[in-house]
Amino acid sequence: MTEEMIIAGFGGQGVLSMGKILAYSGIMEDKEVTWFPSYGPEMRGGTANVTVIVSDTRISSPVLQEYDTAIILNQQSMDKFEKAVKPGGVLLYDPNGIVHPPTRTDINIFRVEATKASVEMGNPKVFNMIVFGSYLKVRPILSPDNVEKGLAKSLPERYHKLIPLNLEAMQKGREIVEEVHVV
Amino acid sequence: MGEIKLMKGNEVLAEAAIRCGCDGYFGYPITPQSEVMETLMVREPWKETGMVVLQAESEVASINMVYGAAATGKKVMTSSSSPGISLMAEGISYLAGAELPCLLVNVQRGGPGLGTIQPSQADYFQAVKGGGHGDYKLIVLAPSSVQEMNDFVDLGFELAFKYRNPAMILADGAIGQMMEKVELADYKPRWTKEEVAEKNGDWATTGKPASRKKNVITSLEMASNDMEVRNINLQAKYRKMEEEDVRYEAIQCDDAEFILVAFGTAARVCQKAVEVAREKGLKVGLLRPVTLFPFPKKIIKELARKTAGFLSVEMSAGQMVEDIKLAVYDAGSNARVDHFGRMGGIIPTPTEVVEALEDKFSWELSYGVKRSY
Amino acid sequence: MELKEVTKTEGTMDIQDILKPENLVYQKTKLLTDTPMHYCPGCSHGVVHKILAELIDEMGIQERSVGVAPVGCAVFAYNYIDIDWQEAAHGRAPAVATGIARVNPDAFVFTYQGDGDLASIGAAEIMHACNRGENILVVFINNGIYGMTGGQMAPTTLEGMVTATTPYGRNTDLNGYPMRITNLIAQLPGTSYVTRQAVHTAGGVRKCKRALKKAIQNVLDKKGTSFVEVVSTCNSGWKLSPVAANKWMEENMIPYYPLGDMKDSVKGEHSEN
Numbered sequence: 001m002t003e004e005m006i007i008a009g010f011g012g013q014g015v016l017s018m019g020k021i022l023a024y025s026g027i028m029e030d031k032e033v034t035w036f037p038s039y040g041p042e043m044r045g046g047t048a049n050v051t052v053i054v055s056d057t058r059i060s061s062p063v064l065q066e067y068d069t070a071i072i073l074n075q076q077s078m079d080k081f082e083k084a085v086k087p088g089g090v091l092l093y094d095p096n097g098i099v100h101p102p103t104r105t106d107i108n109i110f111r112v113e114a115t116k117a118s119v120e121m122g123n124p125k126v127f128n129m130i131v132f133g134s135y136l137k138v139r140p141i142l143s144p145d146n147v148e149k150g151l152a153k154s155l156p157e158r159y160h161k162l163i164p165l166n167l168e169a170m171q172k173g174r175e176i177v178e179e180v181h182v183v
Numbered sequence: 184m185g186e187i188k189l190m191k192g193n194e195v196l197a198e199a200a201i202r203c204g205c206d207g208y209f210g211y212p213i214t215p216q217s218e219v220m221e222t223l224m225v226r227e228p229w230k231e232t233g234m235v236v237l238q239a240e241s242e243v244a245s246i247n248m249v250y251g252a253a254a255t256g257k258k259v260m261t262s263s264s265s266p267g268i269s270l271m272a273e274g275i276s277y278l279a280g281a282e283l284p285c286l287l288v289n290v291q292r293g294g295p296g297l298g299t300i301q302p303s304q305a306d307y308f309q310a311v312k313g314g315g316h317g318d319y320k321l322i323v324l325a326p327s328s329v330q331e332m333n334d335f336v337d338l339g340f341e342l343a344f345k346y347r348n349p350a351m352i353l354a355d356g357a358i359g360q361m362m363e364k365v366e367l368a369d370y371k372p373r374w375t376k377e378e379v380a381e382k383n384g385d386w387a388t389t390g391k392p393a394s395r396k397k398n399v400i401t402s403l404e405m406a407s408n409d410m411e412v413r414n415i416n417l418q419a420k421y422r423k424m425e426e427e428d429v430r431y432e433a434i435q436c437d438d439a440e441f442i443l444v445a446f447g448t449a450a451r452v453c454q455k456a457v458e459v460a461r462e463k464g465l466k467v468g469l470l471r472p473v474t475l476f477p478f479p480k481k482i483i484k485e486l487a488r489k490t491a492g493f494l495s496v497e498m499s500a501g502q503m504v505e506d507i508k509l510a511v512y513d514a515g516s517n518a519r520v521d522h523f524g525r526m527g528g529i530i531p532t533p534t535e536v537v538e539a540l541e542d543k544f545s546w547e548l549s550y551g552v553k554r555s556y
Numbered sequence: 557m558e559l560k561e562v563t564k565t566e567g568t569m570d571i572q573d574i575l576k577p578e579n580l581v582y583q584k585t586k587l588l589t590d591t592p593m594h595y596c597p598g599c600s601h602g603v604v605h606k607i608l609a610e611l612i613d614e615m616g617i618q619e620r621s622v623g624v625a626p627v628g629c630a631v632f633a634y635n636y637i638d639i640d641w642q643e644a645a646h647g648r649a650p651a652v653a654t655g656i657a658r659v660n661p662d663a664f665v666f667t668y669q670g671d672g673d674l675a676s677i678g679a680a681e682i683m684h685a686c687n688r689g690e691n692i693l694v695v696f697i698n699n700g701i702y703g704m705t706g707g708q709m710a711p712t713t714l715e716g717m718v719t720a721t722t723p724y725g726r727n728t729d730l731n732g733y734p735m736r737i738t739n740l741i742a743q744l745p746g747t748s749y750v751t752r753q754a755v756h757t758a759g760g761v762r763k764c765k766r767a768l769k770k771a772i773q774n775v776l777d778k779k780g781t782s783f784v785e786v787v788s789t790c791n792s793g794w795k796l797s798p799v800a801a802n803k804w805m806e807e808n809m810i811p812y813y814p815l816g817d818m819k820d821s822v823k824g825e826h827s828e829n
Contacts (some may be wrong), residue, residue, distance in 0.1 A: 020362065024189050027364050033189065035362035039215060039300070060454035062361055065532040153189070207659045235658045239651065240684035247648040247681070251624070251655025254642045259659065277645050388640035388656065390619045390663060399634045401625075401643035 001031075001056050003141050004064055008049035008081055009073025014128030017154070018071075019050035021132065025142045025150030026054040036062040047076050054141065069139055071131060075099055088183055092135055102180075109180040110138050117172055126169035133173025186367045192332040193359040195367075196262060196288060196352075197222035199336035200234070204373040205286075206257035207235040209248035211267060214300040215356035216290035219262045232373055242267040246274030246287075253278065253285040254400040256379045256387030258340050262288035264356070265306050266297065268314070275349060276315030280402025282417075284343035286336065287321070287351040290359040293528035301528025302356035302448060305499035310353045311476040311506075318414055320421045322350040322428070323475040325446035329363035331473075337368060342428060344382070346420055353475060355498065357448040357530060421477075430473035431482055435461070439468030441544060442486055444507055445496040446472050448530060453496050455533035460540065465548075467540065475503070480510040487516035491547050494540050496531065497524045519544070587613045591635045598798025600788035601630055601697065603755040607765045608666075608695070609637045611772055620664045622656050624649040628670035629703040647678025650685035653692045664775055666693035672702045675711040675737040682741070689746030689780035689823040693771050696738065696783065699790040700809060707793035711735040714808055719793070734812060738785040742818040748780040750819040754787045754810065756802040767817075780823030787813050 005022075009015045019035050026033040034053045051067075053059050070081045072093040078100065085091050087106045095101065096115035114130035121130075136147060151166060190198065196219050200208060210220045220238060228234035235252075239245035245261050252259040263271065268289045278285060289310065293303035308314075310323045322342045324335045332354060339350040374382065380389055391397045404410040435457055436442060445453040450471040460467040470486065470493075472479050483493070493511065495504035501522035508520045523539035525531045531539075541548060573579070587609040595601045612621050621639040625631055627646035634641030644652040649667035657665040674682050674696050685692065701719055702708040708721040714734050716725040726734070742750040749771050753764040764786060771782035787809050791801035 020189070023362060023364075027187060027189055033362075033364050035189070036357065037360060039356070039360045059363075059451075060458065061452045061456075061533050062357065062448070063452060063530045063532060065534050207655070209655060209658075237654070237658060239654075240680055243648070244651040244654075244681055244684065247645065247651035248655035248658070250644075250648075251642060251652035252659040253655070254652075255622070255656055255660050255663075257659050259655070273645055274648070281643075388622045388642055389660075390621060391638065391640045392619050397634075397638050397640055399641045399643070401634065401641075403631065403643055 001054075001141065003054045003069065003139065004067050005052050005069035005071065006049055006064075006067045006081055006084070007052065007071040007073075008047065008077030011046060011048040013048075013073050014125070015048045015073065016050050018128040018132050019052045021147075021151050021154045022052050022054065022142075023150075024154040025147040028146035028149040028153070029142055031056060032059050034059045034062045047074065049077065069135070071135060073131070078102065090139060092131070092138060092177075094131065105181065106183060108138070108182050110134065110177055111180050112173060112177045114173065117176055118169070121169065121172065123165070126165060129166045129169035130173040130176075133170030134177035135173075136170070137174040137177050184366060185369055188365055188367060189362050190329060190365050191218055191360060191362050192326070192329045192354060193218035193290065194222045195329055195333045195365055196336060197226065198367060199333045200260060201226060201228045201232060202368050202370050203337040203340060204232070204258060204371040205234055205260060205336075205340070206373055207237070207252045207259040208261065209237050209239050209245040209252070209259070210261050211239050211242045211245050211263065213242075213264045213267045215292055215302070215359050216262050216264045216288070218359070219288070232370075234373065242270035243274070246271035246278075249285050249287075250274050250278050250281075250283065253283040254281070254388045256383030256389060257374070258286075260286035260288065262290065264290045264292045265294050265303070268306065268309065272309075272315035275321070276313075276317055276319060277402055278349045279315075279319035279321065279417075280317060281400050282347040283349065283400065284340070284347050285349050286339045286343060287349055289351060289353050291353065291355040293526065299528040300356065302358075302530060303498050303526070303528055304355055304447060304449060305502070305526065306353065307475065307497070307499060307502040310351055311478070319417060320348075320424075320476050322346065322348055322424060322477075323353050324350065324430075325353050325473060325475050326358055327447050327450045327471065329358065329361060329365050332358060333365050333367060346424060347386070348420065353447070355448050356528075425477040425480070428474060429477045429479050429481065431479040432471040432473060433482065434469040434471065436468035436470060436486060438466055440466040440491050440547075441540060442468050442470050442490050442493050443496055443536065443540070444470045444472070444483070444493055444503065446475060446503070449496050449498055452531055452533055453536055456496075456536035456540075459533050460537050463537070465537075465540070472503075478506050478510070480506075480513065483507060483510040484514035484516075487511045487514040487518045490518050492519040492521065492544050494543060495520065495522045496536055496539075497522065498526070498530060499524050500526055519547070585610045585613045587618060587638045589636055589638050593636060594632060595629065596792045598789060598791040598801055599629070600699070600755050600786060603761060604695065604697065604764070604786055604788075605633065605636050607755075607761065607768055608668075611765065611769055612637070612639060615769070615772060615776075617664050617772075617776070620662060622660075622663050622665050624653045624656070624665065624667040626667070626669040626673040627704075628673050630668050630670065630697065631704065633668050647673050647676070648681055649673065650678065650681040650690070650692070650694065654685050654688070654690050657690055657692050661691075664693075664772065665691075666695060666775075668695045669697070670703065671696070671698045671700065671710040671712040675735050679737070682737075683744070686741050686744045686781045686783065687746045689748075691775050691778050692781055693768075693775050694781065694783045695768070696785040697788050698785055698813065699788040699793070700734070701790050701793040703790045703793050707790075711737070712813075714812060736813065738783065738813075738818060741783050745824055746780050747783055747819060748774050748821060748823050749782040749817070751783070751817045752785040752787060752813060752815050754805070754815055756789065756805060785813070787815065
């Protein structure tokens with residue numbers, strides 16, 4: 001199993017930390033992982049993206065041209081990465097702020113209204129965990145147990161009291177993810 | 184098994200330094216490697232192992248602090264990124280001239296000038312050909328994973344003390360910023376005062392006891408004859424490195440008609456490119472130099488006798504390609520050597536590499552590779 | 557050679573009597589090596605070296621001492637004092653000393669620097685080492701000129717003073733002003749003892765030795781950086797005889813660089829000067 005994915009959106013949406021939780025969950029399942037962020041001034045409010053690779057075998061290139069999965073959280077990223085999803089791959093997006101929704105017909109497209117749901121939950125910070133829950137619903141590559149362990153590993157001790165809230169957000173994501181187009 | 188963690192290359196450098204018994208780190212912030220000192224300052228190793236960490240006023244100062252501390256026979260290091268390493272060039276030349284062991288890290292970014300903070304490999308010449316003034320060499324290790332960022336800290340110190348020579352880890356912004364699964368080393372205690380005296384007491388400035396002559400660390404000789412002798416001895420040391428400490432990794436080279444040569448991040452890209460090329464039916468292998476100096480000439484000479492061509496893939500305009508050409512020329516081989524690179528902070532993709540290979544070796548691919556190499 | 561029996565005259569001593577320890581009036585400290593010094597006759601370096609060697613011996617700190625030699629005339633300081641030494645690049649001695657002292661907190665580390673080395677190319681390093689309050693001694697030889705490279709202008713060259721690169725005299729419009737860097741150093745809270753001395757008279761030598769002793773003791777007591785400027789002559793560079801150079805220094809250098817303590821406190825306190 002090798003999952004090559006990109007998570008792309010605005011800085012501050014929790015793109016990098018979502019990738020980190022995924023990578024840590026992979027380690028909990030004894031897999032090889034690589035987490036490669038865009039870095040630099042763009043981290044500060046501009047677009048941010050991270051490539052995450054989870055694999056049973058040694059990972060070669062941390063830089064990719066096409067992805068098994070793309071999680072897309074703003075229009076700029078949609079413009080850049082919709083075309084980079086491998087045929088038959090997965091595109092998951094939040095429609096908030098998306099002017100041109102994806103149009104490809106050779107990939108599987110899912111939609112999650114995570115921005116809206118996070119506001120309803122009264123905590124916009126759990127936005128990324130809602131998206132993450134949706135991702136694991138449509139790509140169940142890791143066991144929920146290991147994801148919970150990965151979450152604990154990637155959060156500093158002092159934030160462990162927030163784990164139940166995060167798990168709740170992930171559950172929300174699983175529930176509200178919608179199928180747009182399936183190959 | 185050691186402790187398994189998910190860490191950035193830069194963070195791992197700091198952790199590995201603490202664990203391998205490093206005595207001191209002197210640095211100055213610069214992107215994309217600032218996490219090294221930041222991690223050290225959070226860890227406060229002076230409370231745990233006694234390791235000293237100091238933010239200097241400039242790279243010029245930090246390399247000279249390394250020069251001073253290294254002279255006392257202890258394990259000390261600095262890290263920086265390309266423009267900072269340029270500022271350190273003077274001090275590095277003094278370290279090499281005075282034959283002091285230490286560990287230097289360059290997490291490269293794109294140049295020239297202020298350039299970009301994105302990853303690059305354009306400091307290859309600076310690292311392996313000297314960089315500062317005079318005839319000297321550094322031991323240069325090129326990690327291509329976060330795990331190797333960890334492993335090469337200890338290895339770098341080991342080689343530095345074996346040869347009394349500065350060793351450099353030549354990484355790049357991608358390896359520094361990337362997180363991967365890493366198995367951390369176990370803690371090694373710092374050398375005690377007695378151990379330092381026993382290992383390095385014959386040259387280090389440990390303070391002069393009555394029992395020995397004074398130790399003087401200098402690279403100065405007023406008489407040309409004496410200075411030439413120093414140079415001859417340095418060159419002999421560099422030849423010994425070439426004999427004993429070349430490291431490389433050869434992937435699917437046995438039946439390869441074309442060999443990609445790449446180090447660091449570019450080698451990771453090329454590993455994937457080999458997979459893509461093999462799927463297309465191209466017999467492609469990868470030679471990954473781990474030591475850039477001493478350069479793996481011998482294996483390149485051997486491969487040159489059974490290979491149609493080498494493609495040096497670098498995140499630069501083509502620097503290592505010159506060393507490959509020299510080795511192929513030494514082998515008296517007709518194998519063709521070409522280069523493919525991206526510059527300015529761009530990492531080539533595996534597909535680009537395969538396309539470049541097909542383009543640059545289109546003649547061999549069309550008319551066959553049965554030539555007298 | 558045949559030795560002749562010399563008959564002693566009443567009231568005189570032969571050489572063996574004179575050499576008896578109880579008749580000893582002066583002896584070179586054993587920490588000063590037998591290497592002949594390369595300094596010009598009349599130069600202040602030799603005197604300052606001797607004071608340092610005597611103090612390291614008298615204070616019993618040879619085994620803890622590491623000297624950092626500069627680029628300049630004192631580049632070969634390591635040939636003359638019998639302790640461990642390191643040769644620094646031009647201006648970098650305070651950074652080198654920082655490195656040594658930080659990983660060897662029990663060592664007595666000092667730099668020995670000239671005015672070009674300390675106040676020009678190494679201005680950043682000296683400021684920051686003093687500002688951090690490194691536990692080191694800085695010996696600063698100020699003779700207003702680059703001695704080793706052939707008498708060029710230094711930051712401390714006096715206005716109107718002729719040097720190889722100010723052949724018509726230092727012009728402040730062109731070259732700026734003579735720099736009283738020690739006064740700046742005294743402002744830094746990292747320093748504990750900052751003083752300006754001279755060794756052109758016997759009294760000056762005694763005072764300078766007392767100052768250096770206090771400075772070394774401060775370092776051993778970890779009070780922060782101690783900084784001792786010695787206003788010096790460079791008769792070769794100044795193109796004067798040793799005696800005339802001493803006179804010129806007294807009449808021109810010392811009025812601009814007045815002698816005395818500028819700061820005597822502990823690390824962390826700002827000077828009132």
